[in-house]
Amino acid sequence: MNLEDMPFDFNSLNIRKSVYDMQVLTLDDEYPGELPEELKPFHYYFAREGHVIMIIPRNYLDLALETGELDDYEIQIPVKYVIEKGYSFVEGHYNYIVGNFDYDDELQKVDVPVEYYEH
Secondary structure, eight states: OOGGGSSSOGGGTTOOGGGTTSOEEESOOOOSSOOOGGGGGGEEEETTTEEEEEEEEGGGHHHHHHHTOGGGGOEEEEHHHHHHHOEEEETTEEEEEEESSOOBTTTTBOOOOGGGOBO
């Protein structure tokens, strides 16, 4: 099914397009720590990763902007890591944030130490 053919829009759901087909354990699991209000729309709880923020890594922002498919470049990163490393809203696309960290193409992930994961 194409996005355009769906009988709802993602704004009416508490879900981002980038997580629509992922195995989200729950959308409403409260973060156990202090979560800035501006990060709440980006917060999810995944069975494997725990509490995460859907965010675009810094080194993929230009590509995301070039393609116009920002959702395709959002990945789940632990909340504690995002807060510690920092983030900013994507200029002109304020429904997206970019992290102050890079995606490692060789590892095929952001190398986040295990202590940042919260379940």
